[in-house]
Amino acid sequence: MSARDNILQRVRDAVRAPAPRPPAPAANSIWPPLGEAEARFREEFTALKGEIIESLPEFLAVFEKIATDGSELAGKGNATAREADLGVTACECLVAQTGSVVVTCRNAEERALSALPPVHLVVAHREQIVPDLNAALALLRTRYGGDFPKMVSVISGPSRTADIEKVLVMGAHGPKRLAVHFVRS
Amino acid sequence: MRVALFIPCFVDQFYPEVGKAMVSVLRRLGIECVFPEEQTCCGQPAFNTGYWDEARALARRYCEIFNGYDAVVSPSGSCTAMVRNFYPELLGSSPPASVNTFEFSEFLVKKLGITDVGATFPAKVTYHDSCHTLRELRLKQEPRALLRAVRGLELVEMTEAETCCGFGGTFSVKFPAISTAMDDVKCQSIVATGAQYVVSVDSSCLMQIGGWLRRKNLPVQTKHLAEVLAQT
Amino acid sequence: MNPNACRFQRAARAKAFDLRHRAIVAKNIATYHAAVARGLARFADWESARRRAAAIKWEVMNHLDRYLEEFERNVLARGGHVHWAETAAEASQQVVALAKQHGVRRAVKSKSMVTEEIHLNSALEAAGITVLETDLGEYICQLRGEPPYHIVTPVMHLNREQIAATFHEKFGTPLDATAEQLAGSAREQLRAEFLRADMGITGANFAVADTGMIGLCTNEGNGRLTTALPRLHVAIVGIEKLVPRLEDLALFWPLLATRGTGQFLTVYNTLIGGSENLHVILLDNGRTRLLADAEQRNALHCIRCGACLNVCPVYRTVGGHSYGTTYQGPLGSMITPHLRGWRDWSHLPYASSLCGKCADVCPVRIPIHHHLLHNRRNVIQRRLDSPIQRLAFRAWLWAVRSPRRYALGGRLARWAMRIGIAAPFAKAWTDHRELPPAPRETFRDWWRTNP
Numbered sequence: 001m002s003a004r005d006n007i008l009q010r011v012r013d014a015v016r017a018p019a020p021r022p023p024a025p026a027a028n029s030i031w032p033p034l035g036e037a038e039a040r041f042r043e044e045f046t047a048l049k050g051e052i053i054e055s056l057p058e059f060l061a062v063f064e065k066i067a068t069d070g071s072e073l074a075g076k077g078n079a080t081a082r083e084a085d086l087g088v089t090a091c092e093c094l095v096a097q098t099g100s101v102v103v104t105c106r107n108a109e110e111r112a113l114s115a116l117p118p119v120h121l122v123v124a125h126r127e128q129i130v131p132d133l134n135a136a137l138a139l140l141r142t143r144y145g146g147d148f149p150k151m152v153s154v155i156s157g158p159s160r161t162a163d164i165e166k167v168l169v170m171g172a173h174g175p176k177r178l179a180v181h182f183v184r185s
Numbered sequence: 186m187r188v189a190l191f192i193p194c195f196v197d198q199f200y201p202e203v204g205k206a207m208v209s210v211l212r213r214l215g216i217e218c219v220f221p222e223e224q225t226c227c228g229q230p231a232f233n234t235g236y237w238d239e240a241r242a243l244a245r246r247y248c249e250i251f252n253g254y255d256a257v258v259s260p261s262g263s264c265t266a267m268v269r270n271f272y273p274e275l276l277g278s279s280p281p282a283s284v285n286t287f288e289f290s291e292f293l294v295k296k297l298g299i300t301d302v303g304a305t306f307p308a309k310v311t312y313h314d315s316c317h318t319l320r321e322l323r324l325k326q327e328p329r330a331l332l333r334a335v336r337g338l339e340l341v342e343m344t345e346a347e348t349c350c351g352f353g354g355t356f357s358v359k360f361p362a363i364s365t366a367m368d369d370v371k372c373q374s375i376v377a378t379g380a381q382y383v384v385s386v387d388s389s390c391l392m393q394i395g396g397w398l399r400r401k402n403l404p405v406q407t408k409h410l411a412e413v414l415a416q417t
Numbered sequence: 418m419n420p421n422a423c424r425f426q427r428a429a430r431a432k433a434f435d436l437r438h439r440a441i442v443a444k445n446i447a448t449y450h451a452a453v454a455r456g457l458a459r460f461a462d463w464e465s466a467r468r469r470a471a472a473i474k475w476e477v478m479n480h481l482d483r484y485l486e487e488f489e490r491n492v493l494a495r496g497g498h499v500h501w502a503e504t505a506a507e508a509s510q511q512v513v514a515l516a517k518q519h520g521v522r523r524a525v526k527s528k529s530m531v532t533e534e535i536h537l538n539s540a541l542e543a544a545g546i547t548v549l550e551t552d553l554g555e556y557i558c559q560l561r562g563e564p565p566y567h568i569v570t571p572v573m574h575l576n577r578e579q580i581a582a583t584f585h586e587k588f589g590t591p592l593d594a595t596a597e598q599l600a601g602s603a604r605e606q607l608r609a610e611f612l613r614a615d616m617g618i619t620g621a622n623f624a625v626a627d628t629g630m631i632g633l634c635t636n637e638g639n640g641r642l643t644t645a646l647p648r649l650h651v652a653i654v655g656i657e658k659l660v661p662r663l664e665d666l667a668l669f670w671p672l673l674a675t676r677g678t679g680q681f682l683t684v685y686n687t688l689i690g691g692s693e694n695l696h697v698i699l700l701d702n703g704r705t706r707l708l709a710d711a712e713q714r715n716a717l718h719c720i721r722c723g724a725c726l727n728v729c730p731v732y733r734t735v736g737g738h739s740y741g742t743t744y745q746g747p748l749g750s751m752i753t754p755h756l757r758g759w760r761d762w763s764h765l766p767y768a769s770s771l772c773g774k775c776a777d778v779c780p781v782r783i784p785i786h787h788h789l790l791h792n793r794r795n796v797i798q799r800r801l802d803s804p805i806q807r808l809a810f811r812a813w814l815w816a817v818r819s820p821r822r823y824a825l826g827g828r829l830a831r832w833a834m835r836i837g838i839a840a841p842f843a844k845a846w847t848d849h850r851e852l853p854p855a856p857r858e859t860f861r862d863w864w865r866t867n868p
Contacts, residue, residue, distance in 0.1 A: 004501040007656070007701045011482040014709035018479050022715075022782065025468035030668070032461040044681075082612065098671075098682050111645035115638050115685075133667035141663060147691075148495075148628055151645070154670070154686040159638035162678070163554035163570060164596040165577050166448040172553060173604060173611070174638020174685065194817070197860040198827040199853055204860035208867075220864045225823040231810055233771065235793030235802070239814040246818065320773035349730045353770025358845035360426070360768055365849040366433035366734045367770070396850030 044099025048157030073123040087117035097132035104149035191259040206415035251282035262318025294327040307337030311380035315387035345374035352393035422764035428739035452679025474718035491629025495691035509540035521615040528552035529620030551639035566737035569723030617643035630690035634683040657717040676724035703756035725775035747775035766792035831855035
C-alpha cells in the first residue's frame with residue numbers, strides 16, 4: 001500500500017461522517033460598485049506606486065539593456081532577463097478593482113522577465129482593462145481553457161517588504177518599479 | 186411576566202452588593218422577581234476546564250430550577266453566555282430556561298426597552314467590554330446606553346475597551362504571569378482615560394482588574410453596572 | 418506537567434513583563450490593525466465574503482478525496498509530478514531524494530510554514546545541500562539561527578537596530594543602516610543565490626484542484642524568482658490547501674491579503690503548473706486525524722493569514738517563540754494537539770482566556786476559541802488531567818449539587834480568605850493581585866430578609 005493509497009483511504013474514512021454544513025451565504029455583492037474602469041485602474045495602480053507612462057520613447061531612452069517577451073507590443077530586446085535593466089512584457093489583462101496587471105509566460109526565460117530586471121514595463125491596450133478579479137480569471141479560463149500557461153501572475157505594484165518594523169520598503173526581490181504604457185489603438 | 190433571578194455563585198458569595206443592586210433597580214422599575222433558592226452554580230468552571238460531564242449535570246439542574254419563567258435575569262454576561270450559548274451544545278437541546286436567560290443590561294434594554302432607569306452617578310466612568318458579553322452575547326451598545334442615561338455620568342472610552350482583561354477563569358491562576366500582564370495592559374488603558382471608575386457587567390473581570398488596580402495603588406475604583414444603576 | 422508545558426510556562430514568565438518586547442510587538446500590531454481597518458473598508462460585505470469562503474472550504478474538506486484526486490490528475494496531465502507523504506520525515510526524505518536525483522547542491526526557499534513543520538532545512542543540510550531562505554523575515558531568522566516568530570511576519574519581535582546588528586555581524590553593513598538599506602543588502606545577497614540555485618522550494622498558499630496549479634502569494638517577489646530561475650521546483654502542500662476552482666481565488670486572494678496584512682492583494686499572486694520540473698508533495702502528517710474529527714474538521718479551513726495571532730492577547734504577551742511549535746497562537750493551540758499528540762501538547766488549549774477575538778477575525782469563520790474548549794474536553798476525556806484536579810472537580814460537583822453543601826463551602830472559603838490562609842490556589846492569585854474583601858453576608862442571606 002503506497003502512501004497515496006493510505007492517505008486517500010484515511011481521507012475517505014474521515015469524511016464518511018459529514019461535518020455540519022455552515023449557513024448558506026447571502027447572494028448580495030461582496031464588493032462596492034466599481035466606477036469607471038479605466039479611472040479606477042489608474043487610481044488603484046498609482047496608489048500601489050505603479051507608474052503610468054504617457055511617452056514611451058522618453059521612458060525607454062534611459063535604459064541600456066532591455067529584455068522583452070518578443071510580443072508585438074513589447075517589441076525587440078537587446079539583452080536577457082538576467083542582464084537587463086528593464087523587462088518589457090505584454091499582459092493578459094489589467095484589473096481595475098485591484099490595480100493589477102495579469103502577466104503570463106510560456107517558457108523559462110519569460111518567467112523571469114517580469115520578476116528579475118529592476119524595472120518592469122507592461123505595454124497594453126486600454127481595451128484590456130477588465131472590471132475585477134472574477135472577470136480576469138474568467139478571461140483566462142476562456143482564453144486558455146484546459147491549457148493554461150506555465151505561470152500566471154497577478155501583479156499589484158512593484159515588489160515590497162514591510163518585514164523590518166513594518167516600514168514599507170519598495171523593491172524587495174522583484175522589480176523596484178512597475179510601469180504601464182497604453183498604446184494608442 | 187414571571188421573572189427569576191439567577192445570581193451566579195461568584196456574585197452570591199463574593200459580590201452580594203451586585204445582586205442587591207440589580208434587585209433594587211428591578212424593584213424601582215416595578216418588576217416582581219423571585220429567587221429560586223435551590224440555584225447554586227451554572228457549571229462554567231467545570232465546562233471551561235473540560236469536565237463536561239460535571240458541567241452537564243449542573244446544566245440539567247439549572248434548567249429544571251429555572252423552567253417555567255418568562256425571563257431569568259443575571260448580573261453576569263459570562264454566566265448568561267454559558268447558559269444561553271453553551272448549554273445547547275452540552276445538552277443537545279435548547280431548554281426554555283436556557284433560551285430565556287438574559288444578562289441584566291440586555292434584559293433592560295432589549296426586553297423591556299428601557300435605557301433610563303432613573304439613576305444618578307456623577308463621575309467619570311470608563312466601560313470594560315467583558316469577552317463573553319461582547320463576543321458571545323453580542324452586547325456592546327446596551328450597557329453603554331444605560332450608562333449614558335445616568336444623570337451626571339461622563340462616559341469615556343479606553344483604547345483597549347474590547348481587549349481581554351486576562352481573567353479567563355482558571356486561566357488566571359494556571360497562567361498567572363500571562364494573566365497579570367494582560368491585566369496590566371488593561372489597567373494602563375483604564376488609567377489613561379482619567380476615569381474614576383471602570384464599569385463592567387462581569388464581577389469576575391472586575392475582580393481581576395480591581396486586583397491589579399489595588400496592588401498597584403492606581404486611582405481607579407471598580408463598579409458593576411448594576412451598582413451604578415442602583416444609585417439615585 | 419509535561420516538559421513542553423514547563424517550557425511554555427518558563428518562556429511565558431520571561432516574556433510577560435519584558436516591556437521592550439511588549440512595546441515592539443504592540444507597535445507592530447497597531448500598524449497592522451490600522452492597515453486591516455483600511456483593507457476591510459474595501460469590502461461592501463465582509464461577512465458575506467467570510468461565509469462564502471467558509472462554504473467553499475466546507476465543500477473541499479468534506480469531499481477531500483475527490484478534490485485531491487482531481488488535483489493530482491490535473492498536475493499529472495500537464496506533465497508535473499505528484500508525490501504523497503504520510504509523515505514529516507517521509508516528505509523531507511522525498512525532497513532530499515529529488516535533490517540527489519537531480520544533482521542539486523544549492524536550494525532557495527520561498528516562505529513556507531509547512532517546510533518548517535517537516536524540518537526540511539536541517540534534512541537538506543544533513544545531506545550536504547545548502548538551503549537559503551529568501552523571504553526577508555525568514556532570511557533574518559536564518560541568519561540569527563532562530564525559528565520564525567509568526568507565521569506571516571517572521572521577525573515581528575525585532576526592531577531595526579536588532580536586525581541591523583545581525584546584518585553588521587554577518588555582512589559588515591553599518592549598524593545604523595535603514596530598513597531600506599537592510600532590504601537592499603538582502604536583495605543583493607539573495608539575487609546571487611537565486612541565480613545559482615539548482616532547486617526552488619515553496620509551499621502553496623492555495624492548490625487549485627480543477628487546473629492543477631500551485632498558488633503562491635508574496636509581496637517580495639521571492640516566490641516568483643524561486644520558481645522561475647532554478648531548474649527544479651518542489652512544492653510541499655498540506656492536503657488541506659486545496660480550493661476547488663481557479664475562480665475561487667477571486668475571493669480567497671483578497672481575504673488572505675486583507676486579514677494577513679491589510680492589503681487588498683499581495684503584490685504577486687502567482688499560479689504555477691504544467692511544468693515537467695514541478696514536483697508537488699502532498700503532505701498528511703496528522704491532517705487526516707483532524708479531518709476525521711467532524712466537530713473540528715473546519716480547523717482545516719485555515720488559510721494561514723495569521724490574523725488570529727495578531728489579535729490574540731496571549732500571543733501578544735508571550736510572543737511566537739514561547740509556544741515551541743510551528744504554528745503559534747490560537748491556530749497552534751487549536752491544531753497542534755491533533756497533529757502532534759495530546760500528551761505532549763495538552764497545555765496549549767488551556768493557555769487562553771477564551772476571549773474569542775480569534776474567531777471574530779478569522780476570514781473563514783473557524784470557531785477557534787470553541788475548538789479550544791473542545792480540546793480541553795478532549796484532554797479530560799483522554800484522562801490527561803492530574804488525578805488531583807479530577808478529584809477536585811468531582812468534589813466540587815458533589816458540593817454544588819446541594820444548596821446546603823454549596824452554602825457551607827462558600828462560608829468556609831470566605832472564612833479562609835478573611836483569616837488569610839494562603840492555599841496554593843490563592844497564592845497564584847495573591848502573588849500578583851489583591852483579593853477582594855470576603856463579605857460576611859451572601860446575596861441569599863440578604864434575600865431571606867428582603868424577599
